[in-house]
Amino acid sequence: MAAQKKPLRVGLLYENAQMTDLAGVDILGNISTKNVELIVTMMPEFASYVPLSxxxxFLWISSSTDPASMTSSMLIKPTHTYSDAPRDLDIIMIAGPDPRAVHPESLQFLKEAAKQTKWILTTCTGGMWLAASGVLDGRKATTNRTLLKSSKEVFPKVEWLDQRWVIEKGEFEGAEIWTAGGAGCGIDMIAEFARKNFDNKLVEVALYGLDFHPEGPHGQFYTGPLPTF
Structure with missing residues (x-):
């Protein structure tokens, strides 16, 4: 009998953040064993994908165990708090809140977890949330394009780039920090992240299942200047 794979632990920081910034988590969810096995119950022809899954x-992390809100009055019950969540996660995903109002305990959590977590993925002002912890000091990063100017002023130790997403080395060998612009950029970034780190055939099926096709103008770089609002 083949050894059971150790579950990949994905921690999500979402308190008072933009709901769509975490939409890309469904790309990971679609390649999870639980989801692939569910699909097979409806479409047995997909059974060959189970070993690739x-x-x-998924760990939902907030300041307390009370339901935490996201935009559109969405409430999600946390599984962990910043104080008791494990620091040695495989992936941390950070949605975009008002960066001026993040919980202080979240910053301590990020400082500690960045030293042990292989991949950190941020979307929108999630990049500013991570920057507030000091983890991005001396690194390249991005955030929502409309806030790049203020990000440079508030967090001058970070090299903010006008890109849809940026990939940087993390705190230890093999670790990476992926930061994205707004929610659409984050979805495309996570699709690219999945392609880079998991079975490509499985990822393409997962993207197809979501009817998501990140070709064309959805690449890493913007195709034109910032529009005037």
Whole structure:
């Protein structure tokens, strides 16, 4: 009997953040063993994808165990708090809140977790949330394009780039920090992240299942200047 794979642990920081910034988590969810096995119950022809799938555990992290809100009055019950969440996660995903109002305990969590977590993925002002912890000091990053100017003023130790997403080395060998612009950029970034780190055939099926096609103008770089609002 083949050894069971150890579940990949994905921690999500979402308190008072933009709901769509975490939409890309469904790309990971679609390649999870639980989801692939569910698909097979409806479409047995997909059984060959089960061995390619990835067992995953999703940890929803907030300042307390009370339901935490996202935009559009969405409430999500946390599984962990910043104080008791494990620091040695495989992936941390950070949605975009008002960066002026993040919980202080979240910053301590990020400082500690960045030293042990292989991949950190931020979308929109999630990049500013991570910057507030000091983890991005001396690194390249991006955030929502409309806030790049203020990000440079508030976090001058970070090299802010006008890109749809930026990939940087993390705190230890093999670790990476991926930062994205707004929610659409974050979805495209996570699709690219999945292609880079998981079975490509499985990822393409997962994207197809979401009817998501990140070709064309959805690449890493913007195709024109920032529009005037």
């Amino acid at each position: 990835v067992p995953m555990e």
